Amino acid sequence: MSTTVHRQGCTTTVKRRQECRLLRALLLTCCGLAAAAAGRxxxxxxxxxxxxxxxxxxxxxxxxxxxxxxxxxxxxxxxxxxxxxxxxxxxxxxxxxxxxxxxxxxxxxxxxxxxxxxxxxxxxxxxxxxxxxxxxxxxxxxxxxxxxxxxxxxxxxxxxxxxxxxxxxxxxxxxxxxxxxxxxxxxxxxxxxxxxxxxxxxxxxxxxxxxxxxxxxxxxxxxxxxxxxxxxxxxVVDGNCFCLDEPGACNAQVSTLLQAAEGFGYPFYLARAWRGNDPCSGDWLGTVCDSSGSVSMIYLQHAELSGTISPAIADLVDLERLVLAGNNLTGEIPESLTKLTKLELLKLK
The missing domain is CATH 3.80.10.10 (Ribonuclease Inhibitor)
Incomplete structure (x- = not known):
């Protein structure tokens, strides 16, 4: 008698499990349909x-x-x-x-x-x-x-x-x-x-x-x-301001000045004015060169610059004057500028 009852209990348990699985499947289907309708x-x-x-x-x-x-x-x-x-x-x-x-x-x-x-x-x-x-x-x-x-x-x-x-x-x-x-x-x-x-x-x-x-x-x-x-x-070449007309490295001073422009966030007016491969051509806004063709002065006072001063400026080893006053520059003055042995004037305010 006890065996019969046990089997009936097992049968009942199995049926309940099947019913639960069916109910979960129905709930998942309903939830999926509801989610799809909400998505639509x-x-x-x-x-x-x-x-x-x-x-x-x-x-x-x-x-x-x-x-x-x-x-x-x-x-x-x-x-x-x-x-x-x-x-x-x-x-x-x-x-x-x-x-x-x-x-x-x-x-x-x-x-x-x-x-x-x-x-x-x-x-x-x-x-x-x-x-x-x-x-x-x-x-x-x-x-x-x-x-x-x-x-x-x-x-x-x-x-x-x-x-x-x-x-x-x-x-x-x-x-x-x-x-x-x-x-x-x-x-x-x-x-x-x-x-x-x-x-x-x-x-x-x-x-x-x-x-x-x-x-x-x-x-x-x-x-x-x-x-x-x-x-x-x-x-890619037409109408841009690349230093050359074909692939190849830029003049070292040009590369340094473009790193400075990067620190300033590549302002639009420098993108228009700093073009070509010779910063001593007379067309590079705010730059002055000495007789040997080295950049000796950078004048970008009240130029609406923001961003930071790039440490790369220290690569312009013949730089004598760096004037960046009247701008909105932030951050620290690069320690690398102390290596500029010819620097006579640094004006930031």
């Missing part, structure tokens, strides 16, 4: 925000919600998530809403050939592979651009009226600060012409095996011309 609602809200931000959205778009998968230029996955927005060449005006960053499944954003303006919002879609902003009127980019897009393969943003800004180290795969996310791999297609870029192009850019096409022409880039592998379609 979030995508619809973001697209509705975009419609409201455009001066005249495409005719199939509504600003009151609706299914974005039925809108012109929008593609969705089988689960109904927005994966592509293609509004290129539609003559659209308006701005981009911050809610674009809440499209986590977005793979492609094509906005070239419009008249969109204002700031480009942070784009945090981890699956974004293609981004085109060409020919719009955007005035600023996210501070950490293009961090947050680790799968980006094609970046095209030619001809934007941006304020002068330094070439982003993140694009060249340089190390990010410890507190920042790791930089994404450099996209194989990279178009940054006519963007008022300053800075010396990181040498690491020319060593990236995945790079296939790059355009950097008509900016204010300085230093040596970057060199790329034979298979890379490169348009």
């Amino acid at each position: 609602r979030s995508d619809a809200d973001a697209v509705a925000d975009l419609a409201r931000s455009l001066a005249k959205p495409p005719s199939t778009w509504t600003t009151a919600g609706g299914d974005p998968c039925s809108f012109e230029g929008i593609s969705c996955s089988s689960s109904g998530r927005v994966i592509a927005i293609d509004l290129a060449g539609m003559g659209l005006a308006g701005t981009l809403p911050p809610s674009l960053s809440s499209l986590p499944a977005l793979e492609s954003l094509q906005l070239g050939g419009n008249a969109l303006s204002g700031a480009v919002p942070p784009l945090r879609a981890r699956s974004l592979t293609s981004l085109s902003l060409d020919g719009n009127a955007f005035t600023s980019l996210p501070k950490d651009f293009p961090l947050g897009m680790p799968t980006l393969r094609h970046l095209s943003m030619d001809n934007l009226p941006l304020a002068p800004w330094p070439f982003p180290h993140a694009i060249a795969g340089a190390a990010a600060p410890p507190s920042a996310p790791s930089p994404p791999p450099t996209p194989p297609t990279l178009r940054l012409s006519r963007n008022a870029l300053t800075r010396v192009v990181p040498a690491a850019l020319g060593k990236i095996a995945s790079l296939r096409e790059i355009s950097l022409s008509n900016n204010f880039l300085q230093g040596p011309v970057p060199q790329f592998a034979a298979g890379v379609a490169a348009d």
